[in-house]
Amino acid sequence: EADIYQTPRYLVIGTGKKITLECSQTMGHDKMYWYQQDPGMELHLIHYSYGVNSTEKGDLSSESTVSRIRTEHFPLTLESARPSHTSQYLCASSDPGTGSRYEQYFGPGTRLTVT
């Protein structure tokens, strides 16, 4: 069982609200990731981090922002939520692995609904 946690698990909010999705891991992993997943669709990488003070945008354009002030914590923020942001958000972290055989561990996800 991976030690990576996400809160809240479910969130229903109104348009225009600011929200922060929390993600934390206790494995000491440097690399962390945020993915967005719609039902029946593949995961899309929206943000990643190589370590403290490192954040990069992923392949899917997202209006969200992230921060990495501590190794174990990688929160995602939406300044003004819109219905188009409705989706499942998955956080992950990866161990160093051996070469390219790093293992990626996923949190349980946050199901966000914007009304």
Next chain:
Amino acid sequence: KNQVEQSPQSLIILEGKNCTLQCNYTVSPFSNLRWYKQDTGRGPVSLTIMTFSENTKSNGRYTATLDADTKQSSLHITASQLSDSASYICVVSDRGSTLGRLYFGRGTQLTVWP
């Protein structure tokens, strides 16, 4: 374009039966291929990971195969159980970047009936 295609999109089998899920990919340069199990409303959990030189990898009742020449992989589930009901995702990693980019398939939704 790097892609991962899975088939079938969904599958229903009876408890105790075997099944095989397919994955074709075009990711290059290839690094490794993973199979994940994702229960509804949960994050994916790794089942197997195979590199170029590995043809088969087992994890309990799950056996994955890889043909790097034809860029195909399969996941065989033996003696299915109700708890096997989930989405099975094929993920291919490239070695063209320091991040080790992962390309995800859309998954095969498996339902096991009693």
